[in-house]
Amino acid sequence: MNCEQQMSMLIKVQEMGFVTLELNLYLDTHPCDKDALNDFNCAVERLKKYKQAYEQEYGPLVSFGMGGYAKETWQWVDSPWPWEL
Amino acid sequence: MKKELYKTSKQMWMPTEDEAGMGMMLAHSYVPWQYYDKAFGPQEALMKGTLFPELYGVYMIPQ
Numbered sequence: 001m002n003c004e005q006q007m008s009m010l011i012k013v014q015e016m017g018f019v020t021l022e023l024n025l026y027l028d029t030h031p032c033d034k035d036a037l038n039d040f041n042c043a044v045e046r047l048k049k050y051k052q053a054y055e056q057e058y059g060p061l062v063s064f065g066m067g068g069y070a071k072e073t074w075q076w077v078d079s080p081w082p083w084e085l
Numbered sequence: 086m087k088k089e090l091y092k093t094s095k096q097m098w099m100p101t102e103d104e105a106g107m108g109m110m111l112a113h114s115y116v117p118w119q120y121y122d123k124a125f126g127p128q129e130a131l132m133k134g135t136l137f138p139e140l141y142g143v144y145m146i147p148q
Contacts, residue, residue, distance in 0.1 A: 015130070016127055018127070018131045019124075019127050023136065026121055029119070030121065036121050
């Protein structure tokens, strides 16, 4: 397993997740800022792509029924935990 | 002296006339309005803990 590749894809998810969160908080106090709305939507789109790319390669990022349907085997325990990368 | 506040129709706590007469006012807080015209890149934002250059380095970080 290529840990370096996995780590870099995970970091991309975390970075874009942070950008999305920051824009989310900004929009709470500036709900009509069109630029921010546009950037938020772009960030959500990219975050979705990064998550999909990661999950396709390394399994689910979240559990508790929020990571889609289970495959033939229970993938949640298959890949290393983030701190094991 | 017992200090009493009364509530106005705007649901704000105001000093009593007594206190107002003594020149006492409630403190006002002020938060500068945030503008979004610049942003860090995703990597820099996560490292610095904010997406907004305007909010970064406002306070000195203790050594």
